Amino acid sequence: MKDIDLIVGPRVPQDLLKRERKRFLLPTLFLGAAGLLLLISIFLPYWKLTLFAPQYPSGLQMKVYINRVEGDVKEIDTLNHYIGMRSLTEAASLERTLSIVMVVAIGLLVIAAIYLHSPAAAVFALPAFFYPFIFLGDLYFWMWNFGTHLDPRAPLSNAIKPFVPPLLGEGMVGQFKTIASWEIGLWLVFLASVLILVGLYYHRKAYKPLLEEQFKKEISES
Amino acid sequence: MLKKHVSRWMLPMLGLGILALFYTCGKGGQKAGVQVGSEDVNAVIEERGLTPNDVLAAVKTYIPTGKYDEYLLFSSGGHSGQVLVIGVPSMRLLKVIGVFTPEPWQGWGYSTDTWKVFEDAGINGTPLTWGDTHHPGLSETGGDYDGEFLFINDKANARVAVIDLRDFETKQIIKNPLTLSDHGGTMVTPNTEWVIEGGQYGMPWTGEYAPLSQYKEKYKGMITFWKFDRKKGRLIKNQSFAMELPPYWQDLSDAGKLVSEGWVFLNSFNTEMATGGVEEGNPPFEAGVSQRDMDYMHVINLKKAAELFKKGKTKKIRGFNVLTLDTSIKEGVLYFIPEPKSPHGVDVTPDGRYIVVSGKLDPHVTIYNFDKIQQAIAEKKFSGKDEFGVPVLDFDAVMEAQVEVGLGPLHTQFDPNGFAYTSLFLESAVARWTLGGEWTGKHGKQPWTLVDKVSVHYNIGHLVTAEGDNVHPDGKYLVALNKWAIDRYTNIGPLLPQNFQLIDITKGDAPMQLLYDMPIGIGEPHYAQMIKADKIKAWEVYPEIGWNPHTQSKDPNGIQAGQEKVVRRGKTVEIWMSAIRSHYTPERVEIRKGDRVIWHITNIERAKDATHGFALPGYNFNLSIEPGETQTIEFVAKRAGVYPFYCTEFCSALHLEMMGYLLVKP
Numbered sequence: 001m002k003d004i005d006l007i008v009g010p011r012v013p014q015d016l017l018k019r020e021r022k023r024f025l026l027p028t029l030f031l032g033a034a035g036l037l038l039l040i041s042i043f044l045p046y047w048k049l050t051l052f053a054p055q056y057p058s059g060l061q062m063k064v065y066i067n068r069v070e071g072d073v074k075e076i077d078t079l080n081h082y083i084g085m086r087s088l089t090e091a092a093s094l095e096r097t098l099s100i101v102m103v104v105a106i107g108l109l110v111i112a113a114i115y116l117h118s119p120a121a122a123v124f125a126l127p128a129f130f131y132p133f134i135f136l137g138d139l140y141f142w143m144w145n146f147g148t149h150l151d152p153r154a155p156l157s158n159a160i161k162p163f164v165p166p167l168l169g170e171g172m173v174g175q176f177k178t179i180a181s182w183e184i185g186l187w188l189v190f191l192a193s194v195l196i197l198v199g200l201y202y203h204r205k206a207y208k209p210l211l212e213e214q215f216k217k218e219i220s221e222s
Numbered sequence: 223m224l225k226k227h228v229s230r231w232m233l234p235m236l237g238l239g240i241l242a243l244f245y246t247c248g249k250g251g252q253k254a255g256v257q258v259g260s261e262d263v264n265a266v267i268e269e270r271g272l273t274p275n276d277v278l279a280a281v282k283t284y285i286p287t288g289k290y291d292e293y294l295l296f297s298s299g300g301h302s303g304q305v306l307v308i309g310v311p312s313m314r315l316l317k318v319i320g321v322f323t324p325e326p327w328q329g330w331g332y333s334t335d336t337w338k339v340f341e342d343a344g345i346n347g348t349p350l351t352w353g354d355t356h357h358p359g360l361s362e363t364g365g366d367y368d369g370e371f372l373f374i375n376d377k378a379n380a381r382v383a384v385i386d387l388r389d390f391e392t393k394q395i396i397k398n399p400l401t402l403s404d405h406g407g408t409m410v411t412p413n414t415e416w417v418i419e420g421g422q423y424g425m426p427w428t429g430e431y432a433p434l435s436q437y438k439e440k441y442k443g444m445i446t447f448w449k450f451d452r453k454k455g456r457l458i459k460n461q462s463f464a465m466e467l468p469p470y471w472q473d474l475s476d477a478g479k480l481v482s483e484g485w486v487f488l489n490s491f492n493t494e495m496a497t498g499g500v501e502e503g504n505p506p507f508e509a510g511v512s513q514r515d516m517d518y519m520h521v522i523n524l525k526k527a528a529e530l531f532k533k534g535k536t537k538k539i540r541g542f543n544v545l546t547l548d549t550s551i552k553e554g555v556l557y558f559i560p561e562p563k564s565p566h567g568v569d570v571t572p573d574g575r576y577i578v579v580s581g582k583l584d585p586h587v588t589i590y591n592f593d594k595i596q597q598a599i600a601e602k603k604f605s606g607k608d609e610f611g612v613p614v615l616d617f618d619a620v621m622e623a624q625v626e627v628g629l630g631p632l633h634t635q636f637d638p639n640g641f642a643y644t645s646l647f648l649e650s651a652v653a654r655w656t657l658g659g660e661w662t663g664k665h666g667k668q669p670w671t672l673v674d675k676v677s678v679h680y681n682i683g684h685l686v687t688a689e690g691d692n693v694h695p696d697g698k699y700l701v702a703l704n705k706w707a708i709d710r711y712t713n714i715g716p717l718l719p720q721n722f723q724l725i726d727i728t729k730g731d732a733p734m735q736l737l738y739d740m741p742i743g744i745g746e747p748h749y750a751q752m753i754k755a756d757k758i759k760a761w762e763v764y765p766e767i768g769w770n771p772h773t774q775s776k777d778p779n780g781i782q783a784g785q786e787k788v789v790r791r792g793k794t795v796e797i798w799m800s801a802i803r804s805h806y807t808p809e810r811v812e813i814r815k816g817d818r819v820i821w822h823i824t825n826i827e828r829a830k831d832a833t834h835g836f837a838l839p840g841y842n843f844n845l846s847i848e849p850g851e852t853q854t855i856e857f858v859a860k861r862a863g864v865y866p867f868y869c870t871e872f873c874s875a876l877h878l879e880m881m882g883y884l885l886v887k888p
Contacts, residue, residue, distance in 0.1 A: 075829045078803055082876070155804070155876055 009117030010214045023206045030199030031114045034192040038107035044185035051176045066099040084154025091142045117207040122200050129196045132189040140167055279737040285312040293688055294755045296358045296372055302745030303353035310699050313724055313740035321383045321392045322353025322376050329845035333853040335772035343381050343395035354378035357749040365412035365479045365693035369757035373408035373417050380404040382419050386455050388761050391771050396457050399540040400427050400444050400464055406475035406488055417448040420488050424469030427540055434497040443467035445488055463531040463543035465550055468610045474567055479693050480574035482592045484525035487577050489565045493517045516560035523555040551611050558614045562588055567633035572693050580631035587631050587644055591622040623670040627653040635690030637697030639730045640664035645682040651675050665730055676734040678702040678723050679710050686750040700725040703747050711741050719743045762830045764850030779822040780852035796820045801834040802827055804876035812885045815862040824852040835870025844870055862888040
């Protein structure tokens with residue numbers, strides 16, 4: 001048996017497929033949906049920070065997408081220069097450049113996992129499973145990086161101590177109340193992680209017997 | 223949500239509660255205080271000595287903090303040369319728009335583009351730095367205000383200005399090439415195809431000399447129809463034309479609407495053609511121009527006149543298209559109708575059927591019927607011709623009614639229920655009277671009858687009702703534009719403010735109620751327009767960074783952050799500067815004495831209200847650069863030295879620090 005066959009795993013006999021349609025459909029559905037959610041999330045915001053201050057009665061917003069930041073970015077940058085924070089446009093530039101390709105790739109890997117009837121499917125789905133945690137980790141890194149590396153020559157550098165706004169919920173910076181919220185894109189990729197777990201469970205249930213059968217057959221043949 | 227509702231309803235309820243309290247108090251009833259927190263409202267009313275009427279007026283006019291007014295009043299600023307924007311019913315002054323007079327807060331007249339507006343509208347090569355704003359006119363679509371543009375005339379120099387209501391800034395001032403004084407503008411036709419400017423004092427065409435002994439032969443009257451290009455937001459001179467008129471003093475005008483669309487009505491006085499000379503024993507003007515019992519309302523077939531202009535029947539005078547008096551008479555585009563002497567207002571009713579004329583020296587308003595005018599023209603019911611050969615229609619054939627309203631009737635506007643409101647200058651009052659014809663069904667009262675009067679303080683000139691010269695007037699509020707204040711305010715020296723008074727006219731069967739006094743401490747307003755505030759769609763910030771408000775498009779010299787530079791070409795130094803809270807880039811500008819400086823400044827902000835100023839001492843510059851705006855100044859650095867420039871708008875906590883140095887080396 002070639003290595004590639006080990007990864008791809010055994011094909012399902014037609015009569016078995018007909019008899020136990022649901023058994024093989026479930027992993028396909030769950031993993032397919034997870035892949036799809038990942039792809040959809042590309043177009044949706046992941047994270048939002050809203051800032052309120054007396055002179056901003058309707059608030060300032062920044063919405064983080066995987067490849068860009070939208071909203072009152074210019075105004076937030078204008079304000080941030082007083083405390084010596086770098087422009088938001090400089091944050092996570094490598095991530096933003098690669099993000100779409102990466103997310104498409106890990107989404108396609110999940111979809112590819114549908115066709116792998118072996119434990120390799122789990123390996124293919126793993127990046128997608130961890131992706132939302134990686135996103136949040138990276139977001140936190142950049143917030144920490146920006147909030148703790150303030151230009152000491154900035155006009156208000158003495159007034160504001162280095163800070164890291166919370167990833168979720170309320171915080172306070174100067175006269176600004178900050179509210180961080182997780183947006184639809186992030187919820188979708190979290191949902192995708194759950195779907196991947198469920199999908200892998202059904203995957204194992206569907207294909208493990210086939211795999212064991214194949215092994216037995218090979219052992220007996222050799 | 224609940225809180226919002228409570229606050230919205232609480233105030234009127236409170237008012238009613240207070241009134242009820244007064245009522246019971248008056249009857250010797252128990253004093254039950256309206257308690258707000260630890261304060262007893264009743265006690266406050268008592269302490270301040272307010273009457274139930276005062277409380278009612280306060281409740282009707284008070285706009286709670288953070289809330290908006292229902293209407294905007296655009297008022298002439300008189301000889302301040304500006305336009306005032308006022309909220310109604312609160313009567314809060316929102317803005318003074320710089321028009322004919324430079325206005326440093328707005329940088330109006332200080333930048334290259336805005337100063338050029340003044341230069342282009344100068345007389346004999348001299349830019350003028352003041353004007354006498356008289357009659358603002360809002361642009362209309364289908365006879366209703368559309369909230370897009372405002373026009374206003376300068377009586378002192380016969381000029382018309384265009385204000386764009388996207389940014390509330392003046393875009394154009396156009397000089398009438400024929401004359402030096404105007405009055406009957408700026409009324410607009412129902413779709414703003416034409417902006418009307420009627421002349422005032424008879425004079426030879428601008429620049430020509432003729433002695434007063436040749437008044438009849440050489441002196442002229444005129445009316446100009448300025449073509450408005452809505453897309454460009456400009457009056458187009460070569461598509462506009464004027465009509466030569468007899469040297470009577472033309473006064474106010476109004477455009478026909480609905481049935482009378484295509485016609486224009488224009489008052490006149492001094493049909494006596496008095497030339498004054500009290501110092502030579504002649505009757506003074508005031509007497510000389512008031513000898514005859516009747517003057518002439520000019521009835522102009524604008525549609526036909528415009529066709530004649532298109533057919534090339536106009537003559538070029540002072541480089542301008544003029545339909546001569548002879549042509550107008552021959553082609554039947556001009557008729558006269560006798561009107562009670564020294565009239566002021568000529569006002570077309572919302573349905574376009576009647577024309578209301580008030581002669582200041584006659585206690586009546588005279589109402590003419592448009593259909594009857596048409597019939598008289600068709601049947602040639604003339605009572606004769608004037609001295610210049612203009613056919614005069616028979617007064618009795620075209621007159622519909624006369625209503626005795628009081629002394630010194632001056633100007634009339636309307637409400638939706640068939641009531642007309644006329645200012646009474648001599649009586650210092652506003653008269654409410656009923657229209658007849660189809661309007662009778664609306665108000666259900668005796669037609670053409672005076673029904674109510676309210677005193678105003680004092681010497682009312684014009685008045686304005688909400689959208690009161692539209693085809694769909696709103697009624698509700700009336701503002702009396704009083705010329706004198708006398709004792710209405712704390713004495714602030716011999717120059718007194720004028721007095722705007724807000725009057726509630728909501729209910730046709732209840733007396734009009736005087737609600738509020740607003741002092742006007744600038745110029746002397748003449749006329750106003752009141753528009754529903756939500757019809758105005760003004761920008762919050764300019765649409766793009768690098769916007770030139772004069773051209774309402776992107777300025778080639780507008781820059782983004784990072785594109786700042788200083789370039790020297792021989793003796794010319796050109797600067798592209800950005801402004802953002804709280805710094806200019808560059809902050810140091812070094813030049814040499816004698817350099818010509820071209821300085822472009824772009825406000826690269828996108829935040830609402832983040833305006834920056836630019837004050838350059840010693841060179842007489844102050845700019846207002848609103849978010850996105852680009853402005854340019856040009857000057858020759860004649861004096862060496864160090865000039866600290868700074869931001870005149872308190873833009874931020876570090877506003878004081880927003881400065882830089884212009885270093886002019888010897």
